[in-house]
Amino acid sequence: MFKVLLAAAILSFSCHLCNCAVKTAYVHLRDPSGSTEVTGELNFTQTANGVRIHGKILGIHEGLHGGHVHESANIGRSCAGAGGVFNPHNVPHGSPKDKIRTVGDLGNVVADEYGVAVVDFFDDLVRLNTDVDGVIGRSYVIHEKEDDLGRGNNKESKTNGNCGGLIACGVIEVLEED
């Protein structure tokens, strides 16, 4: 009995000490205000080519919608509690393809006529950890309008891409770690 307890204690102790790498994370999207029927599920998978972000968003009107990582896990006040686009290095908002962009700048998702947005891309700035520049425990937010990716020639463009209200969000959580 003592040996079993000792083994369990060592296991639990070493687990807390391990530098576990997150392999996959997920976000379940919904509209906390209930005023839209947008739902979705995205997975974040660590690969050799960066983090793959893939999944589906449903119930969203046809066209482009900004999709960003926002600062915090507080999705109260209809997602506004999550704060602005996650920007640990304090740089201007841009396109995910830009050399200089915020970590949260993940561009747009594209919804078809049936209100379905299939998402599948890689990003090399997203980190699956809880460090100052990591996205675990932050939020992913879908916006009402298209993100102009910092090309809008006004102040808002350089902070949020003029992409309007917040229509769905969720907290990015760990799914599997080493």
Ligand SMILES: [Cu+2]
């Ligand atoms: Cu945003």
